[in-house]
Structures are given as structure tokens and as C-alpha cells.
Amino acid sequence: MSLVPSTLASLFAARVREWPDREAVRDAGGSFTYAQLERRVRERVARWRAAGVREGDRVAVLSENRIEYLECFLAAAWMGAIAACPSWRLAPPEIAGCIGLVQPALVVVSARHVGKLDGIWEGPTHVLGEEPVAAPTSDEPAAIDAEAPLLILYTSGTTGLPKGAVISHRAQIVRNLVVRAEYGLSPTSAFVAWSPMYHMGGAEYSLGTLISGGTVIVVDGFDAERLADLVATEAIGWLLLMPGMVGRFADLLEDHDVSPRGIEVCGVMADLVPPADLARITRLLGAPYANTFGATETGNPPASAGLVAIGAAPERLSKTPSVYCEIRLVDEAGNDVPEGEPGELWIRGPTLFSGYWSDPDATAKSFADGWFHMGDVFVRNPDGTLDFVDRSKYMIKSGGENIYPAEIERVLLADPRVADAAVVKRPDSQWGEVPVAFVARRDDALTEAELIAACRARLAGFKAPKAIHFVDFDALPRSASGKIVRHALEKRPEITGGTR
Numbered sequence: 001m002s003l004v005p006s007t008l009a010s011l012f013a014a015r016v017r018e019w020p021d022r023e024a025v026r027d028a029g030g031s032f033t034y035a036q037l038e039r040r041v042r043e044r045v046a047r048w049r050a051a052g053v054r055e056g057d058r059v060a061v062l063s064e065n066r067i068e069y070l071e072c073f074l075a076a077a078w079m080g081a082i083a084a085c086p087s088w089r090l091a092p093p094e095i096a097g098c099i100g101l102v103q104p105a106l107v108v109v110s111a112r113h114v115g116k117l118d119g120i121w122e123g124p125t126h127v128l129g130e131e132p133v134a135a136p137t138s139d140e141p142a143a144i145d146a147e148a149p150l151l152i153l154y155t156s157g158t159t160g161l162p163k164g165a166v167i168s169h170r171a172q173i174v175r176n177l178v179v180r181a182e183y184g185l186s187p188t189s190a191f192v193a194w195s196p197m198y199h200m201g202g203a204e205y206s207l208g209t210l211i212s213g214g215t216v217i218v219v220d221g222f223d224a225e226r227l228a229d230l231v232a233t234e235a236i237g238w239l240l241l242m243p244g245m246v247g248r249f250a251d252l253l254e255d256h257d258v259s260p261r262g263i264e265v266c267g268v269m270a271d272l273v274p275p276a277d278l279a280r281i282t283r284l285l286g287a288p289y290a291n292t293f294g295a296t297e298t299g300n301p302p303a304s305a306g307l308v309a310i311g312a313a314p315e316r317l318s319k320t321p322s323v324y325c326e327i328r329l330v331d332e333a334g335n336d337v338p339e340g341e342p343g344e345l346w347i348r349g350p351t352l353f354s355g356y357w358s359d360p361d362a363t364a365k366s367f368a369d370g371w372f373h374m375g376d377v378f379v380r381n382p383d384g385t386l387d388f389v390d391r392s393k394y395m396i397k398s399g400g401e402n403i404y405p406a407e408i409e410r411v412l413l414a415d416p417r418v419a420d421a422a423v424v425k426r427p428d429s430q431w432g433e434v435p436v437a438f439v440a441r442r443d444d445a446l447t448e449a450e451l452i453a454a455c456r457a458r459l460a461g462f463k464a465p466k467a468i469h470f471v472d473f474d475a476l477p478r479s480a481s482g483k484i485v486r487h488a489l490e491k492r493p494e495i496t497g498g499t500r
Contacts, residue, residue, distance in 0.1 A: 007169040008150055009077035009141035011211040013038065019213055025067050027218040032067065037074075037210075042136030044075040048106060050134060051124050055080035055142060057105035058152065061198075062088055062095070062113050065220050068128045069197045070206055072108055077150055077169065080142035081105075084152040084164065084357075085198035088113045089401075089460045096120040098154050098162050102357055146170040152357050153200060153296050155402065164357035165296045167204075174350040175299035176208030178324045179238070182305045183265045183290065187212045189237030192230055194219035195400070200296045201240050201268070209237070224252050231285065235262045239285065242400035243272035244431040246281050253284045263287040265307065271388065272397065272432030275313035282310040293319045293388065297372060299351035301325040303386050318385035319378075325349030329378055329386075334369060339380050342389045346371035394486055396423075399431040403463050405486070408435055411455050417443040418451075419473050422484040423465065426495050437465040438489055440473035469494045 020035035032040065053059060059081055061072045076083040086098035099107065099121055106124045109117060114127055126132075150172055152164040179185065191209040193216050195201040206216045217234065219226055222245060230236065231253070241249060246267065252258075267289040270278060282289050288307035294300040306320030321327055328336055329343030337343035348371050355363035366373055375393035378386040396403040405423035412421040419440040425433040439451065448468040455464040469492075477488035489495065 004143045005146040005170075006173065007077060007141060007144060007146060007148070008172055008207060008211060009074065011173065012074060012077070013141055015211060015213050022213065023215045024210060025070060025216045025218060027067050028220075037071070039136050041071050041074045041078055042138075043134050044071050045079050045139070046134040046137040047126070047131055048075060048079065048081070049137070050132070051106050051126065053079070053081055053105045055144070056082070056148075058082045058084045058102040060084045060086060060099050060102060060104040060107045061109075062086055062107065062116065063110035063128060063197075064088065064112055065193060065197050065202065065218050066110065066128070067218055068108075068110075070193075070210070070216065070218070073151070073197075073203065073207055074210070078141050079139075080144045080148060082149045082152060082166075084154075085203065086154055086162075087196065087198045087460070088116065089196075089462065091457070091459050092116060092118075092120060093458055094162065094460065098164070101162060101164055102152055144169070146173070147354065149354060149357075151203060153198070153203065155296050161407075163359060163362060166354040166357050168354050171299065171351055171353060172204060172207060173211070174324075175204055176211060178322065178351055179205070179208065179300050180212065181324070182300065182322060183238060183307070185237040185264055186214075186235075188214045189264060190215045190217055190234045191237055192217045192219060192227065192234070192239060194222055194227065195240050195242075196221075199400070200299075201400075204299070205238060205240070224249055228252055228256055228258050231260045231263065232258050233261055237264050238290070239263050239266040239287070241267045241281065243269050244399035244428075246273050247277045247429075250277060250281045250284055253281075258284070260285050260287075265290050267308075268292045269397065269400070269432070270308055270317050274429075275315065278308055279311050279313040282308065282312070286310065291317055291319060293376075293386075295374065297353045297366075298325075298347055298349075298374070301349055301351050302327045302345060302347045302374070303378075306385070316387070318381060318387050320385055322349075325351065328371065329380055339382060342377050342379050344392055345374045345376050345378050345386075347374060348372060390487075396425040396433050396435050398428070398433050398435070398462055401460075401462050403435055405435065407459065408437065408455060408463055408465060411458050412437060412439060412451060415446070415451065415454060417441055417446040420476055420484070422476060422486060422489060424486045424489045424495065426466070426490075428466075434466045435463065436467045436469065436495065438469050438471050438476065438492075438494075440476060441470055467494070 016034045016038045024034040024037040084102040151167040270291045291306040293303040301322035303319035328346045377389040408423045421439045428434040477485045
């Protein structure tokens, strides 16, 4: 007997059958029940099929947060297509790279961002709100394998080029189960989708809510006033808050004397939030703070099971490993390190992604020896918790966005007046970390403003260095192999605020 496993679409369809009249989604313009949302998804499937989209094809979605974005996720799941989600915040060359990587059969774009496709994409395009009318398909969700791809979420590569992490139906379903099990989230609690839907946070937790029977409240970006209103009126499961906004949001809650209706868990990336702000926001919301350490490739695991207690301002933020994965800490030779010794974290488990789209070399390297190599170094404590040491693959986390120095360095080095350049992270009270650059120049007439302008022209604004520090070529610290040592640059007074 051949068994057909559940997919994200079949689970959504099951919720429709159980609770057709329950509110599924809402935004500033209105709301839809589960039955109404399903009809809209069926209409979208018919529209896409008429445009030539078939099972296994990619549909790229370039849009701000809106209900139609969720419909695109569900339509792709329904017909066995794959939703690829480039960030609208990227510069045109970066968007072109994301679209070119997946070779979509169709691009769905909002009117706000349609101009970003000029000179990038000339293939089939649907503009949200201007799409052709279509009668809803009568087909049920495609009977595909649970390992079939569902989403492609983009991550910055260490070379500065985008990589597309492939998330299967299996991974998406299990990720939802893990989050709800580890944080004790109620099945029908609401999720406020303000985090961009091209991110793991906005995409995955919205879909997890819809296959659990909850309501997704769609918000077009971080709107502190709107979020405060929702805190006061809605029973919310996990309220995502990025480090750069925690203090400001706490100020607003205090100023408006907001009394939360009920929040089960709040926040992400506790490491990048000042301890005093952790204590304040958890008291104001009456909810613990998620002490997260996961990734687009892994979901919430490997080390996001712990919570910062209400009112706590911990000096250490040791991570609690998830019980829904296996982990190892290994040295450069792949040997397990003893307790107390730093090692790169390797993971395997059912939440893992399926590899990088159209990049077999990167996939093979990341999954060498049958484990996914995270590139993050930890130490295991006697009680089994993990302390984060550093990133073996250097990355800057700025306000919830991942920035790899290489993508900025490529722009800087493209200027012939630059002899060499290195980008490092600088602590920032608002964003957690921001990129700054050290540049050795060949021409002393080259200015900081010129280089920052070049970065803004070719990269998303949040990736532009917040400062350019000009140094002599010989002042750039190097390893024996000639590579610039970033950690040495981080100790310079330009970063630490000290003096020579």
C-alpha cells in the first residue's frame, strides 16, 4: 500500500473542513475566514496554472506584507510549486541575482515594488491587485511527497552572493510542531506577522499558525503603535520583537500604559538585547523572552528551547539545546571536543532544510559527514547548556538582518582607488550590530561619502557601512596566509571607543 503523507496544503485544507467560519487572516483592510481564504487560494492556483505554472516550478514573490503574500505560499503548496521569496529591501542587482538563481515560471509583485523589476525580469508577471480573474480550481491539494520543496528563503552567502535555502513541506510542518512544543504555544493563538514574509519569522510562523487553526494578523512592517494596540486586544502566541526595537517598544508600552491581553512568548536573539531591556519588556508584556539560536537552514533548533524569565536581566544567556535534534561540537578535523572546549556546532534532525537551490557544491560542503555544519562555535557547559563563542563564518546581525562582510567588501574593492578593505561588526545600541569598514586607499582624494554612496547604490541600505576608517595598507592585521584578521580590527579604538 502506498501512503501519501500530509503536506502543508493538506493540513490547511483539514483546518478549513474543521473550522470554515473561524477567522484565518486579517489586515488593516479586513479579514477572511478559513473557507474564504481557501477560495482565494483556489482562485490563485487557477490563475497561476493559466499562466503556465506547473508542479515543481518556482514562483517568485516580491511584496510587502499583505494577505496575498500568504495566499501565494498556500497556492504554491496546493499545486506543488515552490514560492521563492527575495527581499524587497535589496538593491536591483541583488534582486536580479535572487530571481536569476531560481529561474521562476512567474513573478508575483506588489504595485509598490513593481518598478524594481525594470531591466531585471521580462517574463510572466502578476501585479497584486491587478491580476486576471479566474474561477477557483476544484482540485484538491497535490499528492506530492513531503520532501518536496515548499519555500526558497534567501540567505547571504559568505561570498556575498545569495543562496536559496530550500524548505520542504516536511521541514515546515515539523518546525511548527517544535516551536509549539518547546514554547507551549496554544494552537489557536494569534500570530502578528509584521516581520517581513521573505524572512523565516514572517513566513514560517504565519504558515504554522494557519495549519494549527489560529489567526494571522498581517501588519505592513514594524508599526509600534499598531503593535501596541494588538498587544492590548489580542491573545498572541509568540510576539516577535527584534533586538533593535525592544527598548523603543518598551518605552511606548510604558508611555501608553498598555495592559496586554495575553502573550505567551516574546522576542528573539536575546544576546543582542541589553539585559535591562530584557527585564523591562518581559515585565511589561507579562511573557518570557525566547533565548533563540536557530537559522533559516535549521528552524528554531539547535539551541532555542530556553526562555528568559519575566523580569530577569541575566548576565549569561546560555542556550538550551532542543530535544528535537542531534548536535555535535567538533574541531577543525571533525572530532568531538570535550566539555568546556570550543567547537563548531553540527546538527541533524527533522527541521533541517534540504540544501541550497542550484548549488550542489555549497550543499555538499554544508552537509559533509551527514551533519549540517552551522559555522557557529559553542562551548558545552557541565549542565548541558551551550555558550555561544563566535561565528566561524563571520556574519553581522543587524536588527534581525544577516550581513556578510564579503558582500560589502566586493563593492569597496571594485573601486580602483581602494587597495584593500575589511568590514567588521561594531556594537550598536539600536540594531545590535552594524557594519563598519577599514579601507586602505591608493588615492588620498577618495572620501568616505563616495564609498558609502557606492555601497548604497549596489546594496540594501542596511548593509551600507555606518563608517569608513581609512588606514595604511600595512596597518591591516593579517594571518600567516595573508587574510585580514577581523577580530584584531574589532579591538581598534574606532570600534571600541577607546584611545590609542
